[in-house]
Amino acid sequence: MPPFDVPEGDPFGPHNLPYGVFSIPGSRDRSDRTVGVRLGDHVLDAGAAAHALGSPYASLLARPTLNPLLAAGRTAWSDVRRALTAWVTVPSHREVLEPLLHPLSSVTLHLPFEVADYVDFYASENHARNVGRIFRPDAADSLTPNWKHLPIGYHGRSGTVVVSGTDVVRPSGQRKAPADAAPVFGPSVRLDIEAEVGFVVGVPSEPGSPVALGDFREHVFGLCLLNDWSARDVQAWEYVPLGPFLGKSFATSVSAWITPLDALEEARVAPPERTHELLPYLDDTNTDQDGPGGYDLRISVALNGHVVSEPPFSTMYWTAAQQLAHMTVNGASLRTGDLYGSGTVSGPAERERGSLLELTWNGRDPLELPDGKRTFLEDGDVVTLSAWAPGPGGARVGLGEVTGRVVGRGA
Numbered sequence: 001m002p003p004f005d006v007p008e009g010d011p012f013g014p015h016n017l018p019y020g021v022f023s024i025p026g027s028r029d030r031s032d033r034t035v036g037v038r039l040g041d042h043v044l045d046a047g048a049a050a051h052a053l054g055s056p057y058a059s060l061l062a063r064p065t066l067n068p069l070l071a072a073g074r075t076a077w078s079d080v081r082r083a084l085t086a087w088v089t090v091p092s093h094r095e096v097l098e099p100l101l102h103p104l105s106s107v108t109l110h111l112p113f114e115v116a117d118y119v120d121f122y123a124s125e126n127h128a129r130n131v132g133r134i135f136r137p138d139a140a141d142s143l144t145p146n147w148k149h150l151p152i153g154y155h156g157r158s159g160t161v162v163v164s165g166t167d168v169v170r171p172s173g174q175r176k177a178p179a180d181a182a183p184v185f186g187p188s189v190r191l192d193i194e195a196e197v198g199f200v201v202g203v204p205s206e207p208g209s210p211v212a213l214g215d216f217r218e219h220v221f222g223l224c225l226l227n228d229w230s231a232r233d234v235q236a237w238e239y240v241p242l243g244p245f246l247g248k249s250f251a252t253s254v255s256a257w258i259t260p261l262d263a264l265e266e267a268r269v270a271p272p273e274r275t276h277e278l279l280p281y282l283d284d285t286n287t288d289q290d291g292p293g294g295y296d297l298r299i300s301v302a303l304n305g306h307v308v309s310e311p312p313f314s315t316m317y318w319t320a321a322q323q324l325a326h327m328t329v330n331g332a333s334l335r336t337g338d339l340y341g342s343g344t345v346s347g348p349a350e351r352e353r354g355s356l357l358e359l360t361w362n363g364r365d366p367l368e369l370p371d372g373k374r375t376f377l378e379d380g381d382v383v384t385l386s387a388w389a390p391g392p393g394g395a396r397v398g399l400g401e402v403t404g405r406v407v408g409r410g411a
Contacts, residue, residue, distance in 0.1 A: 003101040004094055006040035011398030013040065014089050015391050017081065018257035018400060019066055019222070022107040033064035033110055036102075038257055038400070039088055043107055045100040046084065052096050055083055066113040066258065070202035070221050071336040077202070077221060081262055109256035111163040113200060116337035118156040118252065119327055120196075120228055120244075122147075123318035125272070127346035130358045148276040151318040151326045153340075156228075157249035161339065164256050164402045169409055170379060171250040173234035188231035188247075190363070191377040191406060194344040195301050195311050195354035195385050198226035198254055199320045201338035208331040213284055216293075216321035217261060219334060223320075224255040225299070225385045225402045226341050232357055232376070254339070257400025264397060267389035269294045269314050281329050282322050293319035297399065299345055299387040301354065306369050311345040311354040313387075379408040 006013045022036040022043055036043040047062025055061075057080050060069045069080065087093050122128060125143070132142030146152065162168075170191055176183035202221035205211050211219055228248065235247025271294040274285060284293055297313035323340060344354040353359045356376055360366055363375035377383070384403040391397040 003039065003042040003098065004088065009395065010040050011388050011396040012038050013395065014085055015395050016259065016263050016397050017084050017088070018259045018263070019069070019112065020257045020400070021065060021110045021112045022102070023110065024102060024107055027108070030064050035061045035063060035066060035069065036107075037084055038104070039101065041104050042101045043104055044088065044097065045102070048100045049087055049097055052100070053087060053093065057083070067337050070113060070200065071204070073203050074218055077260060078262065081260060109163065109165070111161070111254070112256060112258050114337050115158040115161045115339050116335035117339070118158040118161055119153050119340040120156050120248070120343060121151050121153040121318065121323050121341060122343040123151055123316050123323065124344055124346045124354070125317040126315060126348055126352075127344040127354060127358065130346060130353065134357070134362045149278070150282065151323045153323070153327070154243045156252065158339070160249055161252045161254060164253055164400070164404070166253065166404060167407045168229055168251045168253070168404045169407055171231050171234065171246065172409065173231060173246045174237055175233040176237045183237060187409065188234055189376070190232035192230045192232050192356045193301070193377070193383050194228040194230055195299055195309070196226040196228055196341045196343060196345060197297060197313055198224050198339050198341050200224065200258055201334050202336060203334070204336055205328060205334040207333040209333070210281065210331065211324055211328045211334065213281070213321045213325050214290060216324055217290060220261060220320065220324065222258045222260040224258050225387055225399050227253040227383060227385055227402050227404060228341055229253065229404070230355070251404075252341070253402050253404045255400035255402050259397065259399055264295060264389055266391050267296045267397065268292050269296045271319050272315060272317050281325055284319065284322060293321045295389065297387050297389045299354070299385060302384040302386070303367070303369065303374065304371055304382055308367055308369075309351055309353055309359060311352050312347045313342070313345050315347050316342060316345065377406050379406055381406045
């Protein structure tokens, strides 16, 4: 089928057009990479297309990373998207662009942007309550006292953010079970996943200048699926009192495709009802002038090809705009390429939980899979996150999948 003739209903049709970075066979180094836009099962060389059609934004697209486009701001984002939509839908452009469309199967996809800082949040009430019930079963409230007042988060390690398809080496660290007399060192035996959504910052902010709720879309370019791998046994021993460290920092996988927020207008929904009065900088009950702050993203988690969970992002209590506002309210500045994760996405039903910790209730209830039982991940296991969102006219907007295979040290 010709590359422009995307089948009706394809989630990567002209209504979507996510951005990535790719190289073709024979490429030798980073300078051979360039920005691409996905159309069906092909990728358009966006920089070459912009040059061939005389776009003023050619210099932003003929780069080995998305960062120049991210930094250009919302006007440029909208202009480039309008141009790309016209290029792939107007028949008169086909002769010029067809040689610039490459089958996805023939290219190598790379980490699409240079990650500046990485922050991970804890924004799902269902997930937080499940974790509270697992580890604090006798507590009067499964939520911590601060949970309904601010989006809890921690700073992660940007240098270990990797693109989908990268193997994840099982981490080692200290671990100590409650009954053990002393800690031991070795590979994690409770390796887990966290099904999340990552938000990619484009326009930076000035130090000392918090970003208001209403300015979210001036700074955030788009989103992607994210798997924040977690060594639960390492984390349990190390995280008191300062929080996650080695149990999280070994790997975070992101999609090779960044979906611009402008492609997700039909997916915007109101977040869950607020049960506690919020401080003004987080209060989105009356101040959101740019539409609702939630997103209806339907996530699927597969383990070795078998779907084990379908977490709904629409249930997330804290929105991406509130997370950005909280992240900067102390005066911390944004940088182009900042990435922040939503935290594990979990719905109210058992088959909607976004981590094995919850799905197996901390190992008590193993998953029954065609290839055997699982409590936590074994070497050789492959985890794949995929998702879609409602699009225009009943279409689906596909989010690029995130996949990773667990390998043992020395494998």
